[in-house]
Amino acid sequence: MSVDTATVAKIAALARIKVSEAELAAMVPELNGILAWVEQLGEVDVTGVEPMTAVIANHLRLRDDVVTDGGVRDAVLANAPARQDGFFGVPKVIE
Amino acid sequence: MSGSANVLTELGVAAIRDGVVKGDFSAVEIADAFNANVAAATALNAYIVATPELAVEAAKATDARRAKGEPLGKMGGVPIGMKDLFATKGVQTTAASHILEGFKPEYESTVSQKLWDAGAGMLGKLNLDQFAMGSSNETSYFGNVISPWRRNDGGNAALAPGGSSGGSSTAVAARLAPAATGTDTGGSIRQPAAFTGISGIKPTYGRCSRWGIVAFASSLDQAGPMARDVRDCAIMLEAMAGFDPKDATSLNLPVPEWEAGLNADLKGKKVGIPREYRVDGLDADVAKSWDDGIAWLKDAGAEIVEISLPHTKYALPAYYIIAPAEASSNLARYDGVRYGLRDLPDGAGLQDMYAATRAAGFGAEVKRRILIGTYVLSAGFYDAYYTQAQKVRTLISQDFRNAFTQCDVILAPTAPTAAFGLGEKSDDPLAMYLNDVFAVPASLAGLPAMSVPAGLNREGLPLGLQLIGREFDEQGVLNAGLAIEARAGFSARPEQWW
Numbered sequence: 001m002s003v004d005t006a007t008v009a010k011i012a013a014l015a016r017i018k019v020s021e022a023e024l025a026a027m028v029p030e031l032n033g034i035l036a037w038v039e040q041l042g043e044v045d046v047t048g049v050e051p052m053t054a055v056i057a058n059h060l061r062l063r064d065d066v067v068t069d070g071g072v073r074d075a076v077l078a079n080a081p082a083r084q085d086g087f088f089g090v091p092k093v094i095e
Numbered sequence: 096m097s098g099s100a101n102v103l104t105e106l107g108v109a110a111i112r113d114g115v116v117k118g119d120f121s122a123v124e125i126a127d128a129f130n131a132n133v134a135a136a137t138a139l140n141a142y143i144v145a146t147p148e149l150a151v152e153a154a155k156a157t158d159a160r161r162a163k164g165e166p167l168g169k170m171g172g173v174p175i176g177m178k179d180l181f182a183t184k185g186v187q188t189t190a191a192s193h194i195l196e197g198f199k200p201e202y203e204s205t206v207s208q209k210l211w212d213a214g215a216g217m218l219g220k221l222n223l224d225q226f227a228m229g230s231s232n233e234t235s236y237f238g239n240v241i242s243p244w245r246r247n248d249g250g251n252a253a254l255a256p257g258g259s260s261g262g263s264s265t266a267v268a269a270r271l272a273p274a275a276t277g278t279d280t281g282g283s284i285r286q287p288a289a290f291t292g293i294s295g296i297k298p299t300y301g302r303c304s305r306w307g308i309v310a311f312a313s314s315l316d317q318a319g320p321m322a323r324d325v326r327d328c329a330i331m332l333e334a335m336a337g338f339d340p341k342d343a344t345s346l347n348l349p350v351p352e353w354e355a356g357l358n359a360d361l362k363g364k365k366v367g368i369p370r371e372y373r374v375d376g377l378d379a380d381v382a383k384s385w386d387d388g389i390a391w392l393k394d395a396g397a398e399i400v401e402i403s404l405p406h407t408k409y410a411l412p413a414y415y416i417i418a419p420a421e422a423s424s425n426l427a428r429y430d431g432v433r434y435g436l437r438d439l440p441d442g443a444g445l446q447d448m449y450a451a452t453r454a455a456g457f458g459a460e461v462k463r464r465i466l467i468g469t470y471v472l473s474a475g476f477y478d479a480y481y482t483q484a485q486k487v488r489t490l491i492s493q494d495f496r497n498a499f500t501q502c503d504v505i506l507a508p509t510a511p512t513a514a515f516g517l518g519e520k521s522d523d524p525l526a527m528y529l530n531d532v533f534a535v536p537a538s539l540a541g542l543p544a545m546s547v548p549a550g551l552n553r554e555g556l557p558l559g560l561q562l563i564g565r566e567f568d569e570q571g572v573l574n575a576g577l578a579i580e581a582r583a584g585f586s587a588r589p590e591q592w593w
Contacts, residue, residue, distance in 0.1 A: 001476070008466065015423060015469040016430075017448035017462055027466065032526060034467060035527055038412040041483050044490065049484030052492065055314055055541035056300050056566055058344060075201040079434035088432050093445050 002032045002038070103128035104270040104421040108173050108327035111273055115172035121152035122161075122172030126216060129174050133218055138593040141172060141256075142266040143179050143237050145189050145219035146474045150174040153216025160214075168214030168442075169334045176266040176275035179220035180227055181207045181318075186217075187469060190309040191225045191235035194371075194429045194442050196457025198215040204307025205339045206276065206318050213334035213577040218272050221262030225458045226426065227283055227311045228563065230530045233521045234460040242291060242514055243269040243589035249553030251592075254514040254556070257287025263321045264291040268589060272332050274322035280315045281414050282510075285546035288321055289509035289559025292587060294576065295321035296328045299566050300541030301346035303332075304339030312421035319383025325547060325577045329353040329585070332569065356570045361398035368500030371407035372533055373512070380509050380552035381508045388506050388549055388560045388579055395578035400502050409487050410536040411496045415528060416471050416484035417539070423468025426461070429453060463524065469553075492540040499565050504575045507533050509546040509559035527538025533561060543569045547576040549584040557587065 003011070008027050012019045019027070073086055082089030100183040103125055106114065110212040115122050130147040157172040182188050182200035203211075211217075226532070232240040232255060242256040243265055260277035264287035267275050277284035279297035288295030296319050303318040311314060320331035333353055339345040368389065373382075385515055390398055431437035431452030438451040449560040458463070472479035498505065510530055520527045537544040546559035564572035 002160065002208065003470065003480070007470075011466050013450075013467050014473065015465050016427075016449040016453055017457065017464075018447075018454035024364065027463070030463065031466060031470070033324040033525060034415065034463075035470075038416055038480070038484075041409055041412050041416070043478075044406065044409055044483075044487050045492070046483065049486045049489050051482050051492070052488040053485075054344075054541070055488075055492070056344075056346065058301060058346065060343065061212055061340070061347075063340065072201075076433075078201050079198055080430060081435070081437035089434055091445050091448055092445060 002035060003028060096110040097174050097180050106273060107323045108170065108274050108330050110317070111173045112169070112171055112330070115161065117484040118168060120314050122157040123151060125172055126150040126174045129218055129272060131187050136269055136271050136593050139241050139243060139269055139271070140238050140260040141222055141240055141269070141271055142219040142345070143189060143191065143222050143262070145557050146186060146217050150216040150218045153211065168212070168329055171214030173214065173273060174216045174218045175210065176218050176221045176263060176272035177181060177207055177225055178260055178263050178276045178278060180223060180278055180309045182309070182360035183207055183220065186220060189236070189308070190227070191223045191237055191309050192456065192458065192461070193236045194452070195437065196236070198434050202307060203222060205341060206308065206335045209337065210334055214480035215334070221266055221275055223262055224259035226309065226420070226422070226461050227259035227278055227280055228464055229258040230286060230527050231255035231515070231517065231520065232258040232284070232381040233517060234458050236458060239255050239352065239517055240265050242516060242519070243593065244291060244556055245589065245592065253517045255290065255517055255571045257290035257514065259283040260321060262286045264288055267291070267293045267321055267323060273329055274320055274427060276318060276335070277321045278316055279538065280311050281418060281538045284319050284321060284533040285534050285544060285559065285561060286510050290514040290557065292557030292585065293323055294545065295319060295320060295330050296327055296332060296545035296572065297538070297543065298332060298336060298569050299346070299501040301344050302336045302569070304345050306339055306341040310425040310453060312418040313425060314421060315418060325573055325580050326357060327344050328545070329357060329573050349569060353570055353573055356576055358574050359576065359581050360396055361392060361578050364397045364504065365400050366392045366397045366527035367400055367402035367505045369404045369407065369498070369505060369507055371404050372507045378512050380513070381511060381558060384549040384558045385506070385508050385561060387581055387583070391579050392506060392575060393584060402501055402505065404498055404536065406487065406490045406494050406577040407536055410491050410539055411528060411532055413484040413487040413491065414535045414539060415467070416480050417488065419464040419467070419468035420472050420481050423465045423472065429456060430469065439452060460524070460579065467516060472503045488539050491536055495540045503565070504571050505563040506575070507561045507563070509533060513552045513554060513556035513558055537563045542566055542574045545572045545576050547583070549579065550585060551585050551587055
């Protein structure tokens with residue numbers, strides 16, 4: 001499988017990364033080079049093989065359903081590029 | 096810098112720890128000596144931020160404890176470099192990216208906290224490839240790290256310190272720290288250790304908590320120590336490892352006493368030599384160092400057996416699906432809202448802000464991997480790429496399991512070449528990726544793996560040998576590493592030019 005400019009533009013939109021036309025043009029051959037190389041995985045016979053889910057066998061722990069955190073609003077907001085009245089600030093999203 | 100400072104920066108972790116206990120020197124003297132070396136080595140660009148005051152503060156606390164007769168901890172009085180992928184409270188943590196420039200965490204990563212609790216102090220935050228994506232430290236927003244090593248051709252070409260832990264490897268090799276933290280997703284501790292003539296170990300996946308480490312590929316990311324020798328790695332790994340309820344994949348196992356268990360006698364042990372790693376066109380010096388390693392381990396009493404890891408050639412392409420897929424998901428959090436960079440063009444809405452922020456904040460290699468990851472996870476391609484890669488990963492893991500029925504530890508080169516020059520591979524992503532061909536399989540299988548220095552190549556540059564062990568058998572890896580270290584007698588070091 002290979003990608004064209006329109007596909008890369010769509011992927012970039014999905015990934016929320018703005019790309020210029022020039023960047024798109026440069027990325028298409030780069031991504032196609034990488035995709036052509038990973039294509040060799042198709043040669044491997046994986047009949048009956050389960051996809052890996054945990055690299056080292058480990059059980060998923062459950063913790064007690066109690067409050068363990070919170071009350072740290074100022075710490076949560078400390079690194080926000082824009083904040084107001086104890087909230088994160090973002091551009092208006094409702095017209 | 097004074098003569099005595101020079102002597103003190105020759106010391107490693109064990110020597111500093113023991114010397115502070117005995118009173119041969121104070122922890123503050125050690126911190127001052129390394130702080131001076133850090134300040135004098137800006138040409139290497141190993142540190143993004145130096146924190147001499149924190150190193151001194153921790154050293155004063157150690158000296159005060161000693162004065163009161165209190166125990167000093169496993170790392171008492173040892174100043175270290177911290178890869179800038181670990182969140183450090185109040186100290187800028189960037190992952191070498193523009194998008195996190197200026198970010199000062201309100202919390203401390205589990206691994207760094209454990210090191211401070213063990214008596215270590217922080218010399219500064221070490222440069223790396225951006226979001227740990229790279230093998231040469233050329234993708235950092237804060238500039239390339241320069242290896243202290245130079246070829247013996249008199250040409251003075253700037254060489255790569257390896258990546259992604261390139262600041263860590265340079266700092267240890269150039270005596271800007273007795274030890275440093277690294278993280279390894281697909282070789283990022285071992286390959287830089289090999290390139291700079293130092294030791295480094297990636298423990299079993301889950302030994303070290305990932306909490307507070309900027310995430311790249313969560314099923315692969317694992318922290319570990321980088322230091323001058325095997326004993327120092329064992330000491331520091333003991334301080335870094337341990338169960339952490341805040342990391343869902345943390346192993347709930349006691350931390351072994353790896354230092355006390357060090358034993359270079361390999362009688363009764365079998366060392367596997369994977370035939371698939373003997374690739375066509377393998378660099379002659381690398382092949383020779385591998386043969387040296389085989390001879391040394393035989394001399395240590397081990398039996399050498401040939402083994403097969405049949406899916407080796409598929410490890411790298413599987414990695415370059417799985418790691419970008421996980422990265423594309425992990426890096427979705429950088430949105431210009433909660434922390435880090437925000438780029439808000441005039442009149443832009445929320446979606447435009449996201450896209451502009453991420454365009455401005457991520458470097459080219461990071462974008463490339465996010466796009467690959469987004470593509471292989473997208474509707475219609477998920478099974479062909481991602482599921483197939485995870486099935487191949489299962490087969491690679493089974494290869495190792497089968498091999499470990501015939502041997503106790505595996506010996507292979509760490510990297511296919513010695514350090515390359517800056518710029519030599521940076522225009523060709525695939526050529527760069529291939530440098531991790533020997534390191535990635537152990538990462539995909541979550542196994543403990545270490546690099547130790549083996550000698551110099553014809554250009555006068557260090558070569559590393561890699562030891563891969565069974566899951567949870569860091570001791571077997573460290574012991575085989577120690578056997579090589581004792582026989583390699585590696586004492587070469589870069590001549591100071593910076």
